[in-house]
Amino acid sequence: MAVGALLRLAGRADAVVYPAIGGGAAARVARLAHAPRLRMARSIREATVLLVAGELRAHDVQPLMRLHDQLPHPRATLCWGVEPGFLPGRAWALDAGADPLPLLHDIQQRLFRGELESEPDTLPDEPPAPWQGKGSHGQGGEGMMGGRPYGRPMPMMGKEHRDGLMLDALKLSLGPFFPLLPPGLALEFELQGDVIQHARVLSPPWPDPGPGAGLRLAARLLELLGLPQLARRAAAGMAGDGPALLRRARRHGALLAIPPRLGGVRERLVCALSGTPASGEDAAPLLGQLPGLEWHEALLLINSYDSPALLRIAGPSVVAGAPAEAA
Known part of the structure; x- marks a missing residue:
């Protein structure tokens, strides 16, 4: 019974979204931010859905994947006007001219109800720079600092x-x-x-x-x-x-x-x-x-x-x- 009440409350909650804004999407993301029952998170750790909007450059993909992997579980990604190539077979996709608000709410509610599987990491769980065993004490650098x-x-x-x-x-x-x-x-x-x-x-x-x-x-x-x-x-x-x-x-x-x-x-x-x-x-x-x-x-x-x-x-x-x- 308590779980059902919590799910009902979650269904009425604002959709919490972190926007990753690409080329040509600043204006429509700004309009979306003014929509009711939607909150644009200032930190990726606060969000449930990563909203990827607009054109991406080749060098944007790696930072975007690192950003995605910082989303807390349960999590999902909606690509709005961009192909979800960085997350094949997982991310939701929507045309740039469509209204993403209903889908954002639906995705969040289905995540909370356990109807959607949370997205896995896109990158391997390893440090981005080698450091283990480096330095006289294995601390990653020289002396007490560096590395x-x-x-x-x-x-x-x-x-x-x-x-x-x-x-x-x-x-x-x-x-x-x-x-x-x-x-x-x-x-x-x-x-x-x-x-x-x-x-x-x-x-x-x-x-x-x-x-x-x-x-x-x-x-x-x-x-x-x-x-x-x-x-x-x-x-x-x-x-x-x-x-x-x-x-x-x-x-x-x-x-x-x-x-x-x-x-x-x-x-x-x-x-x-x-x-x-x-x-x-x-x-x-x-x-x-x-x-x-x-x-x-x-x-x-x-x-x-x-x-x-x-x-x-x-x-x-x-x-x-x-x-x-x-x-």
């Missing part, structure tokens, strides 16, 4: 960019499906504490042309500024909604929350919401601006540039031999 046990680099001491202190430096790769970066963009950072020391592009972002691109840019910034409701309104809005959203953003203190040294971010947010072109400042020096910024400042700066500006600095190719972590 990549379980694929995670151990921190190494270095001079901190801001104050010149000797602190642990940690390399971190994010993207191309990290929700706090523009879709498709993958970056490698070197961090000491929360301060960026170095950054490089591993994968360029997807172009995001057409109506509403400015509002989607504004939505990413508003989400980072702690205004999720306003961000959802912006992501699902049309060009004419921008002035009203700008007034709301001012009332909620969004512009005041941007650090003073990021005046360009503030200007680009106002332009994105008001539908006016930015001053023409190029993103070419972006990677040079990141060192010395704190983590939240770096995210605001990156997300304040539109995809054409980011593509100018990222270029069409991927850094060889440096696949991004799935996130």
